Structures are given as structure tokens and as C-alpha cells.
Amino acid sequence: MGGRITLGLYNSYDPRRLHEIHRRSIARAAPVCYAFDTNLALFGFPLEGSFSDIVESLAEDTTIGEGGRYIRLLAREGRLGIFDFPRRGFPPQLGEAVASTSRPEAEKLLTPKELAGRVRRGTSFLVLMGLGRRGLPREVLRSARYHLELSGKGIPFETCTVIGMLPALLHAYRGE
Numbered sequence: 514m515g516g517r518i519t520l521g522l523y524n525s526y527d528p529r530r531l532h533e534i535h536r537r538s539i540a541r542a543a544p545v546c547y548a549f550d551t552n553l554a555l556f557g558f559p560l561e562g563s564f565s566d567i568v569e570s571l572a573e574d575t576t577i578g579e580g581g582r583y584i585r586l587l588a589r590e591g592r593l594g595i596f597d598f599p600r601r602g603f604p605p606q607l608g609e610a611v612a613s614t615s616r617p618e619a620e621k622l623l624t625p626k627e628l629a630g631r632v633r634r635g636t637s638f639l640v641l642m643g644l645g646r647r648g649l650p651r652e653v654l655r656s657a658r659y660h661l662e663l664s665g666k667g668i669p670f671e672t673c674t675v676i677g678m679l680p681a682l683l684h685a686y687r688g689e
Contacts, residue, residue: 516637518628518683519552519594519607520676523653524559526645528598531559536574538644542676543583546592549684553587554607554639557598564588567595602656608637610657612649613679615669617660625663629686640683642675 522538535558546553560567568588572581587593596604603610611623628638640661643649654660663670663678670678 515687516632516635517552517608518550518632518637518680519554519639520546520680521554521556521603521607521639521641522558522676523641523643523649524555524557524598524645525643525647525650527559528557529559535559535644536571538672538676539571539584540581541673543581543587543593545677545680547583547586549680551680551684552592552594552607554594554596554604556596556603556641558595560595564595568593603639603641607639609639609659611638611640611659611661612654612657613640613642613661613663613675614649614654615662615664615667617662618654621658621660623659623661624665625661625682626686628659628661629683632683632687640679642672642679644672 520542522542524535526532526534539555542553568584572584584593594607611628632638641649641653641657663675663682
């Protein structure tokens with residue numbers, strides 16, 4: 514059996530107040546993650562209440578993804594995680610931390626094809642992407658074991674593009 518891929522949305526936008534961009538990003542990621550057998554983890558989102566209350570609130574507040582159906586399905590299947598900002602590294606149960614960046618460090622570079630091959634051989638990965646103009650904070654880039662650059666050319670992509678592209682690309686490579 515292969516490893517798992519978890520898409521980690523890291524809130525680098527506003528840690529104090531939940532904005533529409535937060536909700537829309539989560540709503541966009543859920544159906545893509547569900548479709549391509551990828552888990553979803555949220556880091557540092559200002560969400561309050563019990564897990565089930567948060568899931569229902571996110572699901573009810575969107576028309577994306579069949580009105581939140583995929584957020585509920587991910588939660589029901591244990592494939593949705595909600596975490597505070599990590600203080601001492603990311604939860605190890607999610608896999609090895611990989612930072613999605615258009616400017617990878619050469620010694621940390623992992624291509625999508627290499628990552629998918631390692632997943633096929635049983636390694637699990639948490640692939641992190643920053644939500645906001647600044648992307649992932651420097652400390653997250655430093656702490657990630659690997660850096661993943663999706664284009665092979667150092668081209669930066671908008672958040673929604675990466676949300677759609679990353680799980681689909683990794684799913685395609687896993688099938689080779």
C-alpha cells in the first residue's frame with residue numbers, strides 16, 4: 514500500500530479574523546482533494562467551535578463543491594484536519610513536510626514526479642501552500658524537509674491554481 518498526500522493550507526493571510534478568502538479557499542480545496550484522493554489540513558485558520566460545528570459552518574457557507582458536500586465527506590472519512598499554527602513542527606502523522614514554492618532551495622528540491630514515486634513506495638507527505646500574497650513564511654520554508662516546485666521553471670502560481678493543480682498532478686504521477 515502506498516503513502517498518503519495531504520494538502521496543507523497554511524493561513525498566511527490573517528490569523529485573527531476569518532475572511533471570505535479563507536472560506537473560499539477551503540471550499541475550493543475540498544472537492545479537488547476528494548476527487549484526487551488527497552487529504553486536507555488547515556493550519557492557523559481562525560475557526561472556533563467543535564470540529565463538527567466548524568465543518569458544518571464551512572459547508573453551509575458555500576455554494577462551491579455542491580454546497581459543502583466534499584468538506585463534509587472529507588471530515589466524515591477522517592481526511593480533514595484542523596490545526597493551530599505549528600510551534601514545534603508539523604504533525605508527524607501527516608507525513609514529511611514539503612513546502613510548495615516557486616523558489617526552491619536546490620538541496621531541498623523534490624519534483625512532483627519524485628514525490629509521487631515516493632508516495633507509491635509508501636512515504637506520506639504533507640504538501641504545504643501559503644494562503645495569501647506572501648505565500649509560506651520563511652520559517653516554514655526553512656523547516657520543511659523538501660521544497661516542491663510545480664512548473665519545473667520557477668513560475669509562481671496563484672493560490673487557486675495550485676489548489677487545483679497540485680492534487681491532480683500528483684495523482685496523475687502516482688498512477689504511472
